[in-house]
Amino acid sequence: MKDLQGILHEIADLVAPLCRQGEVASYIPSLGEVSPDNFGMCVAMADGSIYGAGDWRTPFSIQSISKVFSLALVMSYDYESIWKRVFREPSGTPFNSMIQLEADRGIPRNPFINAGALVVTDRLLTLTGDAAGSVRGLLRSESGNASIDIDAVVAASEADHGHRNASMAHLLASYGNLENPVDLVLENYFKQCAMEMNCEDLAKASLFLARQGVSAGGSPFLSPNQSKRVNAVMLTCGTYDAAGEFAYRVGLPGKSGVGGGIVAIIPGRCSITVWGPALGPNGNSVAGIAALDAFTSRTGWSIF
Numbered sequence: 001m002k003d004l005q006g007i008l009h010e011i012a013d014l015v016a017p018l019c020r021q022g023e024v025a026s027y028i029p030s031l032g033e034v035s036p037d038n039f040g041m042c043v044a045m046a047d048g049s050i051y052g053a054g055d056w057r058t059p060f061s062i063q064s065i066s067k068v069f070s071l072a073l074v075m076s077y078d079y080e081s082i083w084k085r086v087f088r089e090p091s092g093t094p095f096n097s098m099i100q101l102e103a104d105r106g107i108p109r110n111p112f113i114n115a116g117a118l119v120v121t122d123r124l125l126t127l128t129g130d131a132a133g134s135v136r137g138l139l140r141s142e143s144g145n146a147s148i149d150i151d152a153v154v155a156a157s158e159a160d161h162g163h164r165n166a167s168m169a170h171l172l173a174s175y176g177n178l179e180n181p182v183d184l185v186l187e188n189y190f191k192q193c194a195m196e197m198n199c200e201d202l203a204k205a206s207l208f209l210a211r212q213g214v215s216a217g218g219s220p221f222l223s224p225n226q227s228k229r230v231n232a233v234m235l236t237c238g239t240y241d242a243a244g245e246f247a248y249r250v251g252l253p254g255k256s257g258v259g260g261g262i263v264a265i266i267p268g269r270c271s272i273t274v275w276g277p278a279l280g281p282n283g284n285s286v287a288g289i290a291a292l293d294a295f296t297s298r299t300g301w302s303i304f
């Protein structure tokens, strides 16, 4: 076994000078207040052992990482029908772009850009009656931390500054691709994005994707095939228009959020979370990608 703990400490030191490269998301005030000097990393092994370094127990806003959990939940209820309403192709455009949505007549390119995530949240709302609550329930049960919750200030702020997401939701509705009222879909989407978690809880909560869909309690949450498919969409679409660069540098399925977190999965082995709030031009953590690049390079653990 490699000295994982030592590797994580080395990586935290290595990426510290990168923490001030890029910009902290500032489209809502509370995200803009987070210091770029934070850096945390956690590895949760499939056997349950946990390794962490830096600010790995400091909570942050998971933002678009929530899209993995809403997709997994929808697939757990209803495997195939979601794919009639959302494609699974890389978009090559920013996560909040609307251009393709019009060209593709209301079918989003994939579930991990905002338009696609709104459709997934809408479906989850139909299936459960409480999409954000279902995501929170999954995060709590998989991490074992019952205090994980929505940051109400961030959720309200998302709504106050949510003109672009609201436009997207209305465009989806105009094409008949929402089943629920636009305001309800947006409320659930903003709440799921506003979930506050630390690297440790997020690594534990994502571990089912490294265990062929088996939940923390040992029962199947997703089938091995469903788990494979969620990981595949993460690989091709999880970091938006930088998914090719992420695959080249990291060599793993990954999902980022504008709070500066990234989840990456090594199927059969572990889940990894990194957090560094300053983002590159595509909305992905600069220090986080560098840390994952260093991790897979040093350990030799990659899917390739």
Ligand SMILES: NC(=O)CC[C@H](N)C(=O)O
Pocket (backbone or CB within 6 Å): 062, 063, 064, 065, 095, 096, 114, 158, 165, 193, 256, 257, 258, 259, 283
């Ligand atoms: N990339 C992200 O993390 C985007 C999430 C953000 N809440 C938004 O909808 O714009």
